[in-house]
Amino acid sequence: MRPGMSKIFNQPLQLHLMNISLFTVPDIPLIHEGDDIAMIICERFDLHDRDIVVIVSTIVAKAEGRIVELSDIVPSDRALAIAERNDGDPRLVQMVLDESREILLESPFLLVETENGNVCVNAGIDGSNIDGDRIVLLPEDPDRSAKRIREEIFALTARTVSVIITDTNGRAFRDGQTGVAIGISGIAPTRDWRGRCDLFGKVLEVANEAVVDEIAGAANLLFGEGGDGTPVVVVRGLDCYAEHEGLGSIHFPRSEDVIRDAIARASASAYKMT
Ligand code: GDP
Ligand code: MN
Ligand code: MN
Numbered sequence: 210m211r212p213g214m215s216k217i218f219n220q221p222l223q224l225h226l227m228n229i230s231l232f233t234v235p236d237i238p239l240i241h242e243g244d245d246i247a248m249i250i251c252e253r254f255d256l257h258d259r260d261i262v263v264i265v266s267t268i269v270a271k272a273e274g275r276i277v278e279l280s281d282i283v284p285s286d287r288a289l290a291i292a293e294r295n296d297g298d299p300r301l302v303q304m305v306l307d308e309s310r311e312i313l314l315e316s317p318f319l320l321v322e323t324e325n326g327n328v329c330v331n332a333g334i335d336g337s338n339i340d341g342d343r344i345v346l347l348p349e350d351p352d353r354s355a356k357r358i359r360e361e362i363f364a365l366t367a368r369t370v371s372v373i374i375t376d377t378n379g380r381a382f383r384d385g386q387t388g389v390a391i392g393i394s395g396i397a398p399t400r401d402w403r404g405r406c407d408l409f410g411k412v413l414e415v416a417n418e419a420v421v422d423e424i425a426g427a428a429n430l431l432f433g434e435g436g437d438g439t440p441v442v443v444v445r446g447l448d449c450y451a452e453h454e455g456l457g458s459i460h461f462p463r464s465e466d467v468i469r470d471a472i473a474r475a476s477a478s479a480y481k482m483t
Contacts, residue, residue, distance in 0.1 A: 263428035
């Protein structure tokens with residue numbers, strides 16, 4: 210086969226190179242309640258149209274004042290019981306219960322659905338990257354926060370960007386955590402391949418790529434988890450802009466969520482046994 214020919218179709222290769230760039234936004238200060246995240250970003254980075262601005266939930270939450278002193282929380286009997294069983298802090302458990310609309314798993318850790326439909330451990334509440342005996346909750350409505358920041362960026366710069374707010378989550382079945390999108394604006398949550406063809410002309414029936422989580426994962430490579438102080442990443446070169454708000458359809462409807470069903474059945478029978 211001649212170089213430059215596709216192995217499969219014996220046709221000329223598309224020889225354009227694909228390329229995505231990711232930039233950290235430099236010199237972001239420690240964020241406090243009332244800080245203007247959009248302004249802080251725009252002052253430090255020259256945004257282009259169709260950039261994707263990826264922001265860690267921790268700084269959005271801090272700016273929104275979603276910080277709680279552990280010593281201010283009075284745990285209920287239920288929180289005390291769960292904490293004892295899980296060897297955790299009853300005040301944190303209480304906060305997780307308060308932030309959740311459904312508990313999927315109580316032990317050995319609290320797996321919950323937050324008010325916005327995100328399923329995660331401990332309602333995404335985190336004691337890291339905050340000073341003292343304080344904890345950071347997730348933003349109250351991350352989709353709304355993403356929309357607001359996107360609109361503020363437009364007001365400041367006249368640039369049309371997408372915004373993704375992320376958290377770091379563990380996954381079922383695999384060790385290690387990755388970035389996930391918990392709030393989006395100006396981008397669709399998935400890229401639907403269904404109806405398109407594979408290399409051999411077969412029609413794809415299932416593939417629906419979770420692009421916002423992939424972008425969150427890539428950005429998380431630059432965020433890190435520790436004291437890097439790099440909570441904002443700009444992704445350039447991915448043409449993902451869409452007039453779309455919110456994660457919405459990324460959460461399975463209940464009737465299709467087989468894993469959740471299985472967890473519910475397993476924990477119900479575990480309760481019966483104890
Ligand atoms: P999460 O993934 O939303 O839970 O956020 P992390 O706590 O993992 O932090 C991700 C990144 O944001 C790390 O680089 C942190 O150092 C950084 N970070 C967190 N809070 C702040 C802040 O107030 N200012 C700055 N500059 N960086 C922060
Ligand atoms: Mn977190
Ligand atoms: Mn993180």
